[in-house]
Each structure stands twice: as C-alpha cells, then as structure tokens.
Amino acid sequence: MLILGIAGGTGCGKTTVVNQIVAQLPENEVGIISQDSYYNDLAHLTKEERGEINFDHPNSIDFDLLISHLEQLKQGKTINKPVYSFVEETRLEETIPTIPRKVMIVEGILVLSNPQLRDLFDIKIFVHADSDERLIRRLQRDIRERGHDLQKVLTRYQTAVKPMHEQFIEPSKEFADIIIPNNHYNTVAVDIVRTIINDKLL
Ligand SMILES: Nc1ncnc2c1ncn2[C@@H]1O[C@H](COP(=O)(O)OP(=O)(O)O)[C@@H](O)[C@H]1O
Numbered sequence: 001m002l003i004l005g006i007a008g009g010t011g012c013g014k015t016t017v018v019n020q021i022v023a024q025l026p027e028n029e030v031g032i033i034s035q036d037s038y039y040n041d042l043a044h045l046t047k048e049e050r051g052e053i054n055f056d057h058p059n060s061i062d063f064d065l066l067i068s069h070l071e072q073l074k075q076g077k078t079i080n081k082p083v084y085s086f087v088e089e090t091r092l093e094e095t096i097p098t099i100p101r102k103v104m105i106v107e108g109i110l111v112l113s114n115p116q117l118r119d120l121f122d123i124k125i126f127v128h129a130d131s132d133e134r135l136i137r138r139l140q141r142d143i144r145e146r147g148h149d150l151q152k153v154l155t156r157y158q159t160a161v162k163p164m165h166e167q168f169i170e171p172s173k174e175f176a177d178i179i180i181p182n183n184h185y186n187t188v189a190v191d192i193v194r195t196i197i198n199d200k201l202l
C-alpha cells in the first residue's frame, strides 16, 4: 500500500487537488480519507457548546482513531470510517465501511503536524495558497456548503483558524516532500503526483 498525506491551510485546495488526482485513476485502486471525518464526537454537547470548540487545534481531532484506522487498512482490514456533519458540528451515527486500496490518500489541515500519523505516510505533500486567497475561498465555501454565515466565518478565522494555522499548520510544511503552489489551478503538479501513483499501480 502507498499512503499519501496531503496537508495545507483551510481553503488551500486540498480536497480539490485530491479530486483532480483521483479523477483519472482507476476508481477501485485509490481510497481517500479526510481528517475532517475524524473530528471528535461532540454528541454530548449542545449545538451552542459545539460552536465554542476550536476546530483548528490538534486536540479537536481523534488522531488515535485515524492512526488506528490507517494501521488496520495497511493490514488489509476494512474500517468503519466516521461521518462528520459540518452543519451539526458533530459525528453522525452512521459510518462508511472502507476497504483497503493499493493507494490511500489522507488529507487534512493537520495531517503533517502529528508525528505518529506522519510516519505512516510514504509521500508527504503540502498544498500552498496565500492566506487572503484561502480566506476568500473559505468564506464562499462555508456559506455555500457548510451552513455558516459571514460573521461566523470571519470570527472563527480571527480567533482560531489564523492563530492555529500559524502555530501548527504552516510549521508542518517543513515535513513535506512536495509543495504544490495552488494560488491558481496547478495541473502540472497534479499530473506529477498522478504519475507517481500510476507507477505504483503498474
Ligand atoms: N486553485 C484554485 N483556484 C480557485 N479556487 C479554488 C482552487 N482550488 C480550490 N478552489 C476552491 O476553493 C474552495 C476551497 O477548496 P477546497 O478544495 O475545499 O480546500 P480545502 O480542502 O483545502 O479546504 C472550493 O470552493 C474550491 O472549489
């Protein structure tokens, strides 16, 4: 199994890059795991209490479960991947059975910041976009897709997203084997990563 870890600040385009990479690969050979699926289960908190959580701090992620799931996949076992709702801000009851694939891609803001998780990656990638570009993209996406309003996105950006980015995410760039500049769509970089994966699949 080849495991790729893809990190980068919110809105840098991780999900988009991953989707572009896998779009031209055989569907049954590549699996995707998003760090977002592993936000801690907050079902015991009210919606208001969940709104106070710092979702950009490593403590908000169940890294133990994510690491254990990756290890199980490496051993050829099927896992039950959690499902996270951004609208409810907690894990849902349902899970998604996920089988091991020849190539597994793990993406998320903090996936290169955790040493134990990082050690599981064969290739470490950091997607870079400037912070103003990321904020614009995040605003548009969160209002359109994640049920947030303008004020909520901006407050969160100032109080949690930006400081945590500076403390945990940007410093994890030094662990990357490849840095993908993504202020603009970067088809060349996507092709290079796909070529690496295709070599593995031969
Ligand atoms: N290179 C790019 N140029 C313009 N918009 C982009 C680019 N990459 C991604 N986007 C858009 O920015 C938003 C955030 O991208 P997404 O892939 O969800 O980022 P991330 O997963 O890193 O948070 C999405 O609406 C996406 O369509």
Ligand SMILES: Nc1ccn([C@@H]2O[C@H](COP(=O)(O)O)[C@@H](O)[C@H]2O)c(=O)n1
Pocket: 009, 010, 011, 014, 036, 039, 055, 056, 085, 086, 089, 090, 108, 109, 146, 156, 161
């Ligand atoms: N309930 C939540 C949980 C997380 N977030 C934000 O998601 C960002 C990470 O996801 P990306 O797809 O943007 O990489 C992170 O910055 C959290 O602030 C949220 O808004 N609500």
